[in-house]
Amino acid sequence: MPAVVLGLEHHLFEEALEIVKEDSGYRNDVEMTEADWRGIVTQYKGIVEVELGRAFPQDVSEQLWDAIRAVFDSWDSDRAKVYRRLNDIPGDWGTAVNVQAMVFGNMGVTSATGVAFTRDPATGEKAYYGEWLVNAQGEDVVAGIRTPQYLTLAARKRAGAKPLSMEEAMPASYGELAAVFELLEKHYSDMQDIEFTVERGKLWMLQTRSGKRTAKAALKMAVDMVEEGLIDETTAIRRVDPMALDQLLHPTLDPKAPRDFLGRGLPASPGAASGTIVLDADTAEKRAELGEAVILVRVETSPEDIHGMHAAKGILTARGGMTSHAAVVARGMGRPCVSGASGLSIDMKTRTLRMGTRELKEGDLITLDGATGEIMAGMVSTVQPELAGDFATLMEWADRYRCMKVRANAETPADCRMAREFGAEGIGLCRTEHMFFEAGRISSVRQMILAQDEAGRRATLEKLLPEQRADFAAIFTVMAGLPVTIRLLDPPLHEFLPNRDAEFAALSDTIGIGVDTLKRRADELHEMNPMLGHRGCRLGITYPEIYEMQARAIFEAACDVAEESGDAPVPEVMIPLVATKKELAILKKLVDETAAKVFAEKCRTLDYLVGTMIELPRAALMAGEIAEEAKFFSFGTNDLTQTTLGVSRDDAARFLNPYVEKGIFLRDPFVSLDIEGVGQLVELAVQRGRATRADIKLGICGEHGGDPASITFCEKIGLDYVSPSPFRVPIARLAAAQAAL
Numbered sequence: 015m016p017a018v019v020l021g022l023e024h025h026l027f028e029e030a031l032e033i034v035k036e037d038s039g040y041r042n043d044v045e046m047t048e049a050d051w052r053g054i055v056t057q058y059k060g061i062v063e064v065e066l067g068r069a070f071p072q073d074v075s076e077q078l079w080d081a082i083r084a085v086f087d088s089w090d091s092d093r094a095k096v097y098r099r100l101n102d103i104p105g106d107w108g109t110a111v112n113v114q115a116m117v118f119g120n121m122g123v124t125s126a127t128g129v130a131f132t133r134d135p136a137t138g139e140k141a142y143y144g145e146w147l148v149n150a151q152g153e154d155v156v157a158g159i160r161t162p163q164y165l166t167l168a169a170r171k172r173a174g175a176k177p178l179s180m181e182e183a184m185p186a187s188y189g190e191l192a193a194v195f196e197l198l199e200k201h202y203s204d205m206q207d208i209e210f211t212v213e214r215g216k217l218w219m220l221q222t223r224s225g226k227r228t229a230k231a232a233l234k235m236a237v238d239m240v241e242e243g244l245i246d247e248t249t250a251i252r253r254v255d256p257m258a259l260d261q262l263l264h265p266t267l268d269p270k271a272p273r274d275f276l277g278r279g280l281p282a283s284p285g286a287a288s289g290t291i292v293l294d295a296d297t298a299e300k301r302a303e304l305g306e307a308v309i310l311v312r313v314e315t316s317p318e319d320i321h322g323m324h325a326a327k328g329i330l331t332a333r334g335g336m337t338s339h340a341a342v343v344a345r346g347m348g349r350p351c352v353s354g355a356s357g358l359s360i361d362m363k364t365r366t367l368r369m370g371t372r373e374l375k376e377g378d379l380i381t382l383d384g385a386t387g388e389i390m391a392g393m394v395s396t397v398q399p400e401l402a403g404d405f406a407t408l409m410e411w412a413d414r415y416r417c418m419k420v421r422a423n424a425e426t427p428a429d430c431r432m433a434r435e436f437g438a439e440g441i442g443l444c445r446t447e448h449m450f451f452e453a454g455r456i457s458s459v460r461q462m463i464l465a466q467d468e469a470g471r472r473a474t475l476e477k478l479l480p481e482q483r484a485d486f487a488a489i490f491t492v493m494a495g496l497p498v499t500i501r502l503l504d505p506p507l508h509e510f511l512p513n514r515d516a517e518f519a520a521l522s523d524t525i526g527i528g529v530d531t532l533k534r535r536a537d538e539l540h541e542m543n544p545m546l547g548h549r550g551c552r553l554g555i556t557y558p559e560i561y562e563m564q565a566r567a568i569f570e571a572a573c574d575v576a577e578e579s580g581d582a583p584v585p586e587v588m589i590p591l592v593a594t595k596k597e598l599a600i601l602k603k604l605v606d607e608t609a610a611k612v613f614a615e616k617c618r619t620l621d622y623l624v625g626t627m628i629e630l631p632r633a634a635l636m637a638g639e640i641a642e643e644a645k646f647f648s649f650g651t652n653d654l655t656q657t658t659l660g661v662s663r664d665d666a667a668r669f670l671n672p673y674v675e676k677g678i679f680l681r682d683p684f685v686s687l688d689i690e691g692v693g694q695l696v697e698l699a700v701q702r703g704r705a706t707r708a709d710i711k712l713g714i715c716g717e718h719g720g721d722p723a724s725i726t727f728c729e730k731i732g733l734d735y736v737s738p739s740p741f742r743v744p745i746a747r748l749a750a751a752q753a754a755l
């Protein structure tokens with residue numbers, strides 16, 4: 015206490031006490047005699063006088079006020095600041111101080127102290143859980159000097175421990191305590207974390223608060239308490255932190271398994287995975303095909319690595335932040351990912367990697383924990399998630415109360431199936447470029463891009479058409495009866511270009527054009543700032559044949575599926591990166607004309623929508639005009655954040671952390687929507703879009719569609735749906751319900 019209040023080093027006092035105990039051969043504080051304590055008090059007063067140059071205050075009220083002031087000051091300690099940042103607690107809340115009389119648990123064998131939870135905070139089981147010590151103060155229980163004992167007989171028996179539980183040793187006090195547990199739990203309708211002391215046989219309650227709990231326990235308690243009639247369904251929905259569900263949806267590391275810690279990166283995509291290190295996507299795919307569990311380790315990933323990422327059990331990168339390519343794609347696929355591991359260096363020549371002082375080679379085993387960013391050598395066993403039972407019950411309640419629909423961002427039939435299993439009510443974003451990177455297709459795509467003229471491009475697009483059609487047909491089949499938004503090609507052509515000599519040589523062999531010609535063409539297409547370059551609808555404007563092929567593939571697939579299953583899909587064709595009404599008008603006409611041609615050929619018509627992404631500030635500002643051409647808007651808040659803040663989503667990791675630490679941003683704006691700034695543009699576009707077209711469909715497909723705070727904002731401004739990656743669907747269902755309550 016004097017150390018904290020007077021701002022002195024704790025160890026000064028601890029050392030004095032240790033010397034007395036050592037000299038007298040004591041192990042525990044309880045062995046100290048009255049005379050020993052008197053000696054210590056004198057020594058402590060001396061320490062204060064030496065350190066502060068003034069005597070320890072003897073006036074009780076001065077002592078009390080100093081103590082109160084110390085509690086208020088603690089709000090601004092570094093530790094408190096870090097805690098607030100980690101738990102999203104605003105700094106302007108401040109703290110309160112309780113003043114209460116002291117009771118003593120160290121007054122002999124009829125005294126005791128302890129800490130208890132009214133239910134098991136790890137599993138949620140309805141059983142008292144806690145620890146206690148005879149003849150001790152609270153500090154002794156938490157400091158680990160003496161081993162605390164079990165509170166209940168059942169827990170002691172289960173652990174096979176000898177020292178008597180409180181239930182056996184102090185049955186009267188225990189009975190009274192148990193009655194208080196029941197009273198407090200009923201009063202607060204929540205599991206309580208309680209501190210108590212028994213002073214010479216009399217029970218005193220020191221403190222009670224709602225107890226911290228694991229995600230699993232939160233879920234079980236919420237569902238159990240509804241069944242017990244303690245809370246209603248809406249309270250249960252509010253009780254569970256949606257983000258905590260992430261822990262439950264992925265395999266997690268077995269907490270009991272030993273770990274060999276190698277290093278750390280950003281927790282980019284949750285889940286845990288072990289596998290052998292592979293250093294490139296092709297090797298990952300080959301080894302995975304042979305049944306090997308592999309972890310893809312790259313400096314950073316690009317769309318060219320998609321097949322390797324899909325084949326891998328987990329992804330580790332040295333560079334890139336929480337919205338880097340690796341992070342976004344990994345979350346979408348539900349692969350654990352640790353990104354931006356700055357201590358990691360990779361030597362592709364020797365095919366080795368180094369983390370700190372450790373060196374590993376391709377083929378060695380590593381384990382990633384995508385929820386914490388930890389990287390471990392060797393294999394660590396994992397525990398599989400449980401999606402039935404309490405989880406399913408809570409989800410059912412959430413669905414009953416939410417207003418917004420929840421879709422998912424997915425582009426493969428497997429991911430769509432997973433999205434449906436997680437409860438997605440449609441696809442909000444199918445990024446077609448991922449299909450262009452499928453194994454075997456990339457060389458046709460490159461051939462198309464590097465073609466000299468339209469005729470050359472059309473020739474290769476002919477080859478891609480049946481493949482795209484099959485992709486869409488498979489997705490429509492999996493998503494039967496549900497809406498599917500398909501985005502036409504978006505990324506800069508730059509990203510598809512070969513960049514290694516070996517790739518140019520292979521392409522030259524396949525298509526019979528000289529390496530020099532290919533390289534010259536690639537140079538022409540190279541961009542300094544590709545994210546603001548030849549991408550999105552600009553591709554459709556300059557190379558309309560690409561969008562025409564994609565639109566044809568969509569409508570042919572939709573007609574074929576309608577023919578075969580009788581369940582006609584309603585495709586929503588989405589044009590990316592629109593800034594002006596004119597761009598959309600030109601491309602909508604192209605899509606409509608293509609649809610008309612296909613319907614004439616197939617002798618049937620189908621309903622479909624054409625809409626756009628709002629991901630440029632100009633598009634948001636001009637939403638009223640753009641809505642004349644668009645049946646729906648989908649807010650691409652990844653790009654909208656990038657373009658509004660002028661912050662590159664691929665490079666931001668380098669400076670965003672210090673920005674968050676300095677409080678410039680409360681949270682990473684690529685993770686949680688900058689509601690004050692970017693949010694204004696979204697809200698404005700909603701109002702202007704609806705003013706033009708009252709029934710315009712409005713959704714969000716940026717990463718923010720899976721972030722609870724952003725989802726609350728989406729509900730407030732009246733969006734119709736949110737669309738996160740498949741593994742975030744349950745989080746979004748719960749967050750949308752909380753937002754609606």
Ligand code: PEP
Pocket residue numbers: 443445504629649650651652653654715716717
């Ligand atoms: C976006 O920009 O928010 C979006 C969803 O598109 P992408 O992430 O593919 O750029």
Ligand code: MG
Pocket residue numbers: 629650652653
């Ligand atoms: Mg975008």
